[in-house]
Amino acid sequence: MFIPRNVEIIEVGPRDGLQNEPEPISTESKKELIRQLSETGITRMETAAFVSPKWVPQMADANEISQYCNELGITYIALTPNLKALERAIEAKVPQIAVFIGASTAFNKKNINKSTDESLLETxxxxxIAKKHGIFTRAYISMSFSCPYQGEVSFEELDYVCKRFVExxxxxxxxxxxNGMANPKIVYEKFSKLKNLYQDAVFVGHFHDTRKMALANTLAAMNAGIDKYDSSIGGLGGCPFSPGATGNLATEDIALMLSEMGVETGVSMEKINKIVPYAKSLSSRVK
Known part of the structure; x- marks a missing residue:
């Protein structure tokens, strides 16, 4: 078994964890969650999304949240699905942006009403533009293993998007x-192929716990050489355009597993565990 010495845990609870909550969450509550997380040893967080409030009302306060993150002096990521969103992020002085494209064209059509190729062209x-402004670029490949609208996603479909992101x-x-439907075997196989094809690329694993396999899939990805993972405090989350998908891999779970394995994360288990009740109190779906 390959076990890396160090793993980066990237907290996505303030954005991916809260975006699909049906009841409004106050901006002050989100700020408090971000503040508490910033004191745990986590060095990066995904905190906002510059999206239409009509479609994702929970992210309507992206500007104010970004301003708060700037005041805290933390490194944070904001989701920018299109050029208009990127313009807003630049104005807000966001240090890192994220775009997303599904390996499944069916998902892209449902999610942003564009084909994979159309999405890649805009990206x-x-x-x-982002590079001209010195902004770090994160590229999400959604539905990398399976898709609720088309079923299994082939490695060729995943590689098609990945290759373009590398370029x-x-x-x-x-x-x-x-949608949390992957299993350790397919996770290991796909990440191993990607690592072999793109040896200079930096990959991150992002797992949902729909079938309680998120930790097992993380371990499989680690064996393939992946040393960066997204997680969400309290296991918050769920994709609004992926029916049936439940929360993200819980930050406290991956931090505990890695700690027990002797892997350095820089994250304080004591501080993380103290935040979990507060994080869960913001959700009407996770208790």
């Missing part, structure tokens, strides 16, 4: 099990 322009010089490529 090309976005990366060019566009994404700073990191986040491979997502967006």
């Amino acid at each position: 090309e322009k976005m990366f060019e 566009l010089e994404a700073d990191e490529i986040d491979v997502g099990d967006t």
